[in-house]
Amino acid sequence: MVNFxxxxxxxxxxxxxxxxxxxxxxxxxxxxxxxxxxGSDFDGIxxxxxxxxxxxxxxxxFAILIxxxxxxxxxxxxxxxxxxxxxxxxxxxxxxxxxxxxxxSMMLYSKRPxxxxxxxxxxxx
Numbered sequence: 575m576v577n578f579x580x581x582x583x584x585x586x587x588x589x590x591x592x593x594x595x596x597x598x599x600x601x602x603x604x605x606x607x608x609x610x611x612x613g614s615d616f617d618g619i620x621x622x623x624x625x626x627x628x629x630x631x632x633x634x635x636f637a638i639l640i641x642x643x644x645x646x647x648x649x650x651x652x653x654x655x656x657x658x659x660x661x662x663x664x665x666x667x668x669x670x671x672x673x674x675x676x677x678x679s680m681m682l683y684s685k686r687p688x689x690x691x692x693x694x695x696x697x698x699x
Contacts, residue, residue, distance in 0.1 A: 575613025575657075576601060580621055591625030595638040598652065607648045611657045 576598050580589030583597045601610045616628060625634050636649055644652075651659075 575611045577613050577615045579619045580623055589623035591623055591634045594623050594626055608651055608656055
């Protein structure tokens with residue numbers, strides 16, 4: 575998911591909708607267009623790229639990507655289709671695991687020093 579935080583997409587003071595489009599394309603080049611989506615993070619960032627101040631400005635981003643050769647199918651995936659496709663698989667696996675009697679794992683990843691709870695029994699996982 576592409577985060578629009580200015581410090582993720584450009585040098586300080588240079589974040590624009592064009593830079594976000596560059597960021598989207600870089601991720602698509604690495605992972606493929608079927609594996610990129612919009613995450614924006616409007617509810618968690620203090621500033622926004624110029625030309626992409628809120629969701630009403632998404633057409634600005636899409637217009638740039640269309641000029642760069644993105645198809646309607648590509649944009650549909652970016653806008654949410656890719657997310658929905660992935661989560662259909664997540665839901666399917668969850669149903670299968672539930673049917674098999676699998677229980678949720680409460681294990682913590684030991685290499686996450688930012689976790690607030692120390693669980694010595696999980697250190698060597």
